[in-house]
Amino acid sequence: MHQETLRMRRIPNYSLYGESARPPWYDAFNFEWIVERSAPNDWHIDAHRHDALLQFLYIRGGGGEVLIENRKIEIVPPCVIVLPAQTVHGFNFAPHVDGLVITVAQRSIEAIASITAPGLVPVLQRAGVIRVNAQAAKDSSLMPIVELLEKEFRATDRAHMAAGMSLLIALFVHVARLCEHASTPSVAPTDRRAQQIKRFRELVAAHFREHRPVEFYAQKLGMTVTQLGRICREEISSSPLAVLNEHLVREAQRDLVYSHMSVKQIAHGLGFADIAYFSRYFRKQTGVTPTQFQAEALKALAIQ
Incomplete structure (x- = not known):
């Protein structure tokens, strides 16, 4: 193909x-x-x-x-x-x-x-x-x-x-x-765009707690925001901002399920100075509050 x-x-x-x-x-x-x-x-x-x-x-x-x-x-x-x-x-x-x-x-x-x-x-x-x-x-x-x-x-x-x-x-x-x-x-080599997506994800993993804007990542990759957006849409059917949000939410979910930290500690560890803002952000992305997610996830794991 x-x-x-x-x-x-x-x-x-x-x-x-x-x-x-x-x-x-x-x-x-x-x-x-x-x-x-x-x-x-x-x-x-x-x-x-x-x-x-x-x-x-x-x-x-x-x-x-x-x-x-x-x-x-x-x-x-x-x-x-x-x-x-x-x-x-x-x-x-x-x-x-x-x-x-x-x-x-x-x-x-x-x-x-x-x-x-x-x-x-x-x-x-x-x-x-x-x-x-x-x-x-x-x-x-x-x-x-x-x-x-x-x-x-x-x-x-x-x-x-x-x-x-x-x-x-x-x-x-x-x-x-x-x-x-x-x-x-x-070994299967990857093309230039696949390498750019891989590098973008690596940068997100390294800096997501800093809540950097898309412009920061585009600059690190040596391209414009428009170019990064086009590559993300064509390669992974997503936007750069969506990639940032997905990574941050995924880390938050894992901490809520597998760490023994409080929601406040998790929020601060993820770069949120305000726990209320973290809760609003998490609910906007997932549809539930951090506390609701944590309770439902732990219940689901208990019956596996």
Whole structure:
């Protein structure tokens, strides 16, 4: 699929393919065999993206083709496919492809990796297809870890999600080792506009607490506000201001759900001098007050 085709329509944003996206503050992981979702879709997955989720695929047999942004790459097993959050991707699998897909919150796995294995972070941030040596894959501990990971995902034991996240780090360590000995790496490069969007998001992540105007980001990117607006509309069907608001609200939601801070502390940590203004801003963006959101989110998590 050509890039221009992608720009002409809005790319669907899913949690898992065919499902509405979970709230971006929801931190969890999902494990499934590719056949589970692909077979009912005739082995074809349309181009889509995940707002906050990283996907990792390990293909042991079969084959097919993966779309990453505007490039199609042949799937030749054994291989690893890494798809960071916001990466537009799609698949045409060969029937009865043998492989698995793991989906995890990008922010969560990066936070853990930055503490336990900082060298992993670049691996988790770069989209691509990497062929691995068959014997190396067979000799590695990859599949035993995968088996334990699947067991934890399907279990209901206490802290099974925490155990799963720990296993994910171990899994990615072994993936990084396999990538170091890859026979024919095929990393998908991104075009200039995709790089500009990526840099814009990085700048937002670095400065969102400062409540900078769009002009600040445009200047940092070496372009006009009009140019930044056009790129955002054509590439991600959004406006620069919407990107700023989405990031700020997402951080607020995560703090409200996962931190033990008061609403006042969260507001100040996000750069709001006035808690009343923070509450009005949050309600304008989400339709509920911070306190209402926090209560509803904690209730939803308690029944998962």
